[in-house]
Amino acid sequence: GAVVSQHPSWVICKSGTSVKIECRSLDFQATTMFWYRQFPKQSLMLMATSNEGSKATYEQGVEKDKFLINHASLTLSTLTVTSAHPEDSSFYICSARVPAGNTGELFFGEGSRLTVL
Amino acid sequence: RKEVEQDPGPFNVPEGATVAFNCTYSNSASQSFFWYRQDCRKEPKLLMSVYSSGNEDGRFTAQLNRASQYISLLIRDSKLSDSATYLCVVNRDDKIIFGKGTRLHILP
Numbered sequence: 001g002a003v004v005s006q007h008p009s010w011v012i013c014k015s016g017t018s019v020k021i022e023c024r025s026l027d028f029q030a031t032t033m034f035w036y037r038q039f040p041k042q043s044l045m046l047m048a049t050s051n052e053g054s055k056a057t058y059e060q061g062v063e064k065d066k067f068l069i070n071h072a073s074l075t076l077s078t079l080t081v082t083s084a085h086p087e088d089s090s091f092y093i094c095s096a097r098v099p100a101g102n103t104g105e106l107f108f109g110e111g112s113r114l115t116v117l
Numbered sequence: 118r119k120e121v122e123q124d125p126g127p128f129n130v131p132e133g134a135t136v137a138f139n140c141t142y143s144n145s146a147s148q149s150f151f152w153y154r155q156d157c158r159k160e161p162k163l164l165m166s167v168y169s170s171g172n173e174d175g176r177f178t179a180q181l182n183r184a185s186q187y188i189s190l191l192i193r194d195s196k197l198s199d200s201a202t203y204l205c206v207v208n209r210d211d212k213i214i215f216g217k218g219t220r221l222h223i224l225p
Contacts, residue, residue: 034213043217044161044204093160097213105151106206106213108160 003027004096006109013084014117020080021112023094029074030096034106035067038091050077084116118143121207123216131224134195138219140205141187150181152190153204155218161204164190195223 003026013019023033033050048069049057056069068080081088091113095106123140130136142150150167165172167179167188178191192199200223205216 044215046213046215091158095213105163105166106161108162111158111160113158 004030004094004107004109006094006112008112009110010113010115012115012117015085016083018080018082019084019114020078021092021094021114023077023079023096023109025075025096025107028096028098030077030098031074033071033077033094033096035069035077035079036093036095038093038111044093047079052077081114084114086116089114089116119217120144120209121205121214121216123205123219125217125219127220127222129222129224130195132195132197135191135193136195136221137189137191138203138205138221139187139189140216140219142205142207142214143186144207144209145183145186147186147207147209149208150188151206151208152177152179152188153206153215155202155204157201164203192221195221197223197225199223 005024005026007022011019031052035047036044037047038044046059047062050069050071052071052074058064066082071077091111093111094109097106121142128136152164153161154164155161165174165179167181169181171180176193180189202218202220204218207214
């Protein structure tokens with residue numbers, strides 16, 4: 001099946017620093033990727049939809065200046081958490097939909113666990 | 118009202134039993150439906166798509182009822198390895214909407 005790779009798996013940073021998370025589709029081209037956040041024992045929450053070559057679409061309540069998304073190629077989207085604070089500590093997951101019609105089937109990256117000290 | 122609703126559980130079920138989950142969705146324009154499984158601290162993985170005619174994959178059976186706007190997942194002869202959170206996912210236009218998930222614990 002399709003493979004989506006996410007890096008890094010774990011990151012610990014100091015408060016106020018910025019952290020970049022990469023999401024790559026390894027064997028297909030993804031014009032659209034999705035970024036989710038999941039707090040412990042809670043559901044996945046869609047943060048934004050990343051569109052190759054254009055601006056990301058953010059969900060209500062998600063600060064676009066804090067969570068910078070770049071989708072510069074058909075196989076790579078990045079999420080940068082700027083000026084991270086402890087409340088940003090979470091599990092961030094990306095996903096991509098195989099471009100074979102709007103089937104909705106998603107493939108997920110392994111997730112990145114961010115801990116902000 | 119949330120667009121996709123699930124009973125969060127947990128469902129504590131003895132090994133070998135049959136367990137069923139339902140998920141309701143509020144938007145009749147929803148187009149496709151899926152069950153995903155998520156293990157603790159891992160990413161979700163597709164379990165199965167859900168079709169109106171119903172579909173079965175081994176011990177797992179999924180059903181879609183468009184008239185009543187719900188989908189179901191039935192697990193027969195449950196195994197310890199079935200313990201996970203099961204996420205109901207609905208696709209509408211270009212949006213993918215997740216339910217909060219139902220936690221299942223299979224007890225030895």
